[in-house]
Amino acid sequence: MKAEIITIGDEILIGQIVDTNSAWMAEQFNLNGIEIYQITSVHDDHQHILEALKKAEEKVDLVVLTGGLGPTKDDITKNVLCDYFNTKLVFHEPTFEQIKKRFTKFKIDINKLNRDQALVPESCSVLYNKVGTAPGMWFEKNDTIFVSMPGVPFEMKYLVEYQILPRLRESGKTKAIYHKTVLTQGVPESMLAIKIEKWEDALPKNIKLAYLPNPMSVRLRLSAIGVDAEGLKKQVDTEVEKLQQIIPDDIYGFDNETMAEVAGRLLKQQGKTLAVAESCTGGYISHLITSVPGSSEYYKGSVTAYSNEIKMNVLGVTERALEEFGAVSEQVAREMALGVKNAFRSDFAVATTGIAGPGGGTKEKPVGTVWIAVAGEKKVFARKFVLGNDRERNIIRSGQTALQLLRRVILKGL
Amino acid sequence: MKAEIITIGDEILIGQIVDTNSAWMAEQFNLNGIEIYQITSVHDDHQHILEALKKAEEKVDLVVLTGGLGPTKDDITKNVLCDYFNTKLVFHEPTFEQIKKRFTKFKIDINKLNRDQALVPESCSVLYNKVGTAPGMWFEKNDTIFVSMPGVPFEMKYLVEYQILPRLRESGKTKAIYHKTVLTQGVPESMLAIKIEKWEDALPKNIKLAYLPNPMSVRLRLSAIGVDAEGLKKQVDTEVEKLQQIIPDDIYGFDNETMAEVAGRLLKQQGKTLAVAESCTGGYISHLITSVPGSSEYYKGSVTAYSNEIKMNVLGVTERALEEFGAVSEQVAREMALGVKNAFRSDFAVATTGIAGPGGGTKEKPVGTVWIAVAGEKKVFARKFVLGNDRERNIIRSGQTALQLLRRVILKGL
Structure with missing residues (x-):
């Protein structure tokens, strides 16, 4: 079965919101063997929506519409559907009962606009929306199914999971x-x-x-x-x-595993702990590690040492290393890793020192030069990387690379 | 001027990635007076892309394509464009030079697939891509402009900002x-x-x-x-x-100023320094601060203390405070801020301690409970926040709120 998703509304087209709905729907339909042929975002414009419906009907077996079902004037999807299916709006008593129930619950008075939400095209099957006031709608025309849902993410998700996918499964249309x-x-x-x-x-x-x-x-x-x-x-x-x-x-x-999750899982399996010393990554590695729920089981913490003074006083980097080799050097990276490992009494430690940019580069050590050290249980490893000129990307790449080197050191039992 | 965005590639249609590119482009084009008529996502399918191009050409003055320009077999956009514009692929020497330069810099050997990235349709103007190997392309047909870019977000952004918008402005097509x-x-x-x-x-x-x-x-x-x-x-x-x-x-x-930039600017103006102690934010605040170029002028660094042991040994939090009030408490937040301020000899300090979730909540201190302390030059301030259940959002909100409180303390000279 092939489907097209059509999202209706100006927010996406002016870039005010990111279309997360379509990604979610695409994943759900794909997981049920329904291929998404196309995703189309159109304005709240009668003619434009009609055309999108027509083009979709030529290509796919299922047309999934979201948006344009609210109570205000700019929401025109129901009128367009009446036009497309040559039918008219009728009052749907069960939907009105549902609206009344919700309004009573939230102690709000019902006005005409709310009452109008119970109007549905006569030729559709109404899909009960347990979590909102605008119902879903199901149409069939020749061999194509059309469903229309509100664009509010949790209402759309309810209708897909509990109304639309079950009906499609029943009809044997899923693969x-x-x-x-x-x-x-x-x-x-x-x-x-x-x-x-x-x-x-x-x-x-x-x-x-x-x-x-x-x-x-x-x-x-x-x-x-x-x-x-x-x-x-x-x-x-x-x-x-x-x-x-x-x-x-x-x-x-x-699948969706992050490097921080992979490294964290290895640490947990071995009952080992980790600490981090960051210079050029400035806290980013620690942020990646602590973004994983449960990371406190294996993560002790970090020091961001943004000056030589902190590198010496908090991490115990030697003045000699800083003077002889400079802050961005193999020697300092190694001493930072060992320093945080000792101070935090961890089994493993990672350290970064580099020039993230845009300033601070020299001919010998241009912007993008990064030293990463990993202190394993037995040895300390260090590697130099020469990245690009973009500060943000240098931070991200250094952080991810450091986690990756950590993973290898843990895996190899070093 | 009216435009249509066409994204090419299966990732969006199977729901593997959310289409953030289109939202970004829609905003940029709208900001330049170009209305986005439609956003269309299609598969890496020759016939389908051709049809999308044809339909777009009927409706709009500018067709913006992203995706399908990588070096592998599933990337077919260039072939489709040759077909559509009735032209053929030719070798573009300046693009090849650019690819060679990148590969030399990253010390990678060039293979045939990389070399093929220098092939472009003969009838296009090549748009120099400073940040990647696949160039952008600019075509004109009748009164419609077509541009094609890689789908990698930072490459797409570079091409829109530095190549496409300037050209459109020059041609007087923007308002x-x-x-x-x-x-x-x-x-x-x-x-x-x-x-x-x-x-x-x-x-x-x-x-x-x-x-x-x-x-x-x-x-x-x-x-x-x-x-x-x-x-x-x-x-x-x-x-x-x-x-x-x-x-x-x-x-x-x-405009695009971040709270970290605003706070950093204030610190720089006053010639003051900052240090951070993080528990629940886990390095995120330090990451925000160090994402700002030049932050080393006022930022000394941070400690992420993910265990009580580190809070005591590295930050000097008292055992009494931890035992009497618990790690998530006003007392501990204050001691963390003062502790890092002393250890790092900074003028200001920020500290967070809380329960980011999803685990770790109790009836008294549910998930989302966060204490934030700011140590000013004269006093220490602390405030409690009760956020939601989502770990990621709790980290982000705590971090941003901490910077905001810091800004107020600096501004008020406290």
Whole structure:
């Protein structure tokens, strides 16, 4: 089954809100084997909505509309639907009862605009909206189903989960689909493509592979479509196992896992603790780690040392190292990691020192120069990176890279 | 001028990512007097992209494409564009030089796929992409302009800001428009509307006012449209001056300033320094502060104390306070602020301690309970907040609120 999502309303088109509804719906429908052919955002404009409906009907089996069902003048979706399905608005008593109940509960008087929310196109099936005043609507025309919902996220979600998906499942219109995303790190997209070319070419026809790169990693998404959900999962898992044989060191996690979660899970499994000393990342690594619920189980804390004075007094970095090698140096990174490890009595420690930019660069140490050190249980490792000129991106990349080096040190038992 | 945004790629249609690019672009184009007629998301499918281009060309003057320009097989936008504009791919030497430079800098070998990124449709003007390997492209057909960009957010943003908008402005396709956003804090939207009602009613007809509330502040955006850019700026500045007379204490900044920038500017002006002690915010405040270029001039650093042991050993919080009042208490927040102020020898200090969630709440101190302390030059202030259940939002709100309290303490010379 193919679907199109049409969102109605000006907020998205003037950039006032981000369209999170469509992403949520797309995921839900995909998980039920309904492919989203297109997402279209249009204004509250009668003619424009009509055209979007017509174009969608030509292409898909299911048209999902959100928005334009509020009580004010700019909400015109119901009138457009009457026009499109050649029907008229009628008063729907059960909906009105539901509106009255809600208003009584919140002790608000009902006015004409609220009463009008009980008007629905005569030819639709009304979808009960337990969490709001505007009901959902279900239309069928030739072989296409049309559903219309409010744009308020929790009302839309209720209608999709409890009204629309159950009806589609009953009618046998949903397919089995299975996705798994493999998270890789350290290999650029083009090199990865060459490394796994044979595996990719040998994938079963019903499995699609997508490369999803971002500045820190390349995600590989496998999507299998078929009839038997269990079989698809097995099929994808088998392919992922093969992939793990080919690039074991490049894979760090699956699906929506973050590097901070992956490293945190390893620490928890081993009953070990972590501390962090940050200079150029300025608290970002600590923020990533503490964004994970339950991180207090393995995380002791951090020091952001934004001056040499703090590096010496709080972390115990030696004056000699600072004078001889400078604040951005292997020596200082190592001493910072060891310093915070001792002060916080942790099993592992991570440290960063670098020039995030835009100022502070020299010919020898340009903006983007970063030293990262990881103190393991036995040894301290340090590595130099030369990143770009953008402060924000330098902070993000340094932070993610530090977590990744930490993960390797923990994994290797160093 | 009317535009349509077409995003190409499966990630949005399967709900794997939220389409934040379109919201950003919609805002930027609107700010330049270009109305977004429609936003359309389509798959990496040759025929589908072709159709979307055709339909858009019928309706709008500017078609903005993002996505599908990566080096791998699933990226087909350039081929579709060749087809649509009846042209062929040619090798673009300056783009290849740019790719080589990037790869040399990052010490990566170039392979065939990277080399192919220098292939562009012969009939386009190449838009230099300073921050990535895939260039932007500019086509003209009849009276419609088509631009194609990578979907990587920072590359897209670079191309819109530095290549596309300047060209559109040069060609006189944008309107003269001037925006200024006034950042207010501490007054809810509805109360603010009453406070500034007379001023709002007296605004010149060509100045539009928008209330843009978010969880932390209400932004007031003034947009003036006309022909003479200089005149518009003067007109808006005059109105903003009037507004400053009415609500001097509620305004904390302008346009894209962050609270960290505002507080940092105050510290710099006064030649004072800052240190931070974080528990529930876990490094986030330090990250906000150090995201500001030049923050090392006034920022000494921070301690993230994720355990009582660290609060005592590193920050000097007393065992008595922890035992008698608990880690989440006014007493501990105050001691943390004073502790880091002493240890880091700063003029000001901020401290947070709270329960970010989802675990750790009790009946007396539910999830969302946060104590924030600010140590000024003379006194220490502390305030309790009861936020919600969402960990991420609790961290963000606590961090922003802490900076806000800091700003007030600095301003009042306390």
